[in-house]
Amino acid sequence: MSADAVYEALDVDSLPARLAGIDAIAAQVGTDPAAWQVREVGDGNLNLVFIVEGPAGTVIVKQALPYVRLVGDSWPLPLYRAFYEYHALTRQAARDPGSVPQVFHFDAAQALIVMEYLSPHVILRRKLITGERVAGLAGFLGRFCARTAFRGSELSMRSADKKADVGLFSGNVEIPAITEALVFTDPYFDAEMNNHTPGLDPVVAQLRADQGLKVRVQQALQRFVSNTETMVHGDLHSGSIMSTDSESRVIDPEFVQYGPMGFDIGMLCANFLMAYFSQPGHRGAGLGDYQEWILGVIEETCAAFEAEFRHLWQTERTGLLFSAALFEDQGHESGPACDAVLAEIWRDAWAVCGIEMHRRCLSLAHNADFEEIADPALRAPLEARNLAMGAALIHGAETLMNAGAVCAMARDFNGKDVL
Secondary structure, three states: OOOOOOOOOOOOOOHHHHHOOOHHHHHHHOOOHHHOEEEEOOOOOOEEEEEEEEOOEEEEEEEEOOEEOOOEEEEEOOOOHHHHHHHHHHHHHHHOOOOOOOEEEEEOOOOEEEEEOOOOOEEHHHHHHHOOOOOOHHHHHHHHHHHHHHHOOOOOOOHHHHHHHHHHHOOOOHHHHHHHHHHOOHHHOOOOOOOOOOOOHHHHHHHHHOHHHHHHHHHHHHHHHHOOOEEEOOOOOHHHEEEOOOOEEEOOOOOOEEEOOOHHHHHHHHHHHHHHHHHHHOOOOOHHHHHHHHHHHHHHHHHHHHHHHHHHHHHOOOOOOOOHHHOHHHOOOOHHHHHHHHHHHHHHHHHHHHHHHHHHHHOOOOOHHHHOOOOHHHHHHHHHHHHHHHHHHHHHOOOOOOHHHHHHHHHHHHOOOOO
């Protein structure tokens, strides 16, 4: 496939001929495209995803579409998002080796990435719905969030390199605009593409009538659009993590941008909380134990994040910010400065957490944790608890002491009849 070829969406039949002759692909699956088996498996909102299996092995081929797949060609999207996803993957691989799939080939003109096939990994959200556990999950996720946050910031990077990166990713305009609308704005008014479960109207009306809440959400949006602290994944949830029973990887960073250091871990915790609140719709036996396991993952993820961040503060703080010349070199302990940085991270994280809990029930793109509960009469009360806790997190983001306090709040709301 020549670099100047006109973009054309792949399909199962055309893929072998079109990708034949690319050495990086042949090295992974075999040189004879007639022997390749191709399946289209994309079930996300935006892209085509193919599994290509050959005599030598298997790869994933991901191609951007020029529109939102969830909606159709009435919502166009630029193909350049594949360019940014590729550059995000390369940076994540450098900042936390082994945390993301290996990239074998990138074609900017065709907006496609060929990468490592993860097997027997499955989407983490599916495991949470079916009640499975993943050993080491919390440590992996906490370290990933800490390493990418710290190493993508001017706590670690040379200022010139960081500014160049901010300039590079600033071209990713349309994809972050989806976050700005669907996450931070649309849940709080009657936006055209919103939808929510029948029966939630009283809770939704209460949220939209809370002017103080909307002020706090817009302040969080202001930080999101103006704070270029670090490169964020931008869409880190249980659907963008693939796991076995003991190993995990992070995928799909096409919503990448430079933003607040607390954004990714806040969104991640929100999705674990939604998994927690949705559990009564998925199981009876073992319900309490499994819900406690989920809360344990949240606490351990946040503890791993903080421990790794403090470790990197001591060992890799070589950037412009909080220079050792101002602290250790003068015999001063820099721990209080680290405490202050972490306090801002957690403030942003808990605000984002609450906002994400709202948007997944009220905006366009919901999640399967709730959506697969077929009975609205069962689903609505669970979502109502989720929405109420989201509001409490947004209002209390500056005062929450730690993840333990957040989990205690979740237990409290889990026992309430909000509707």
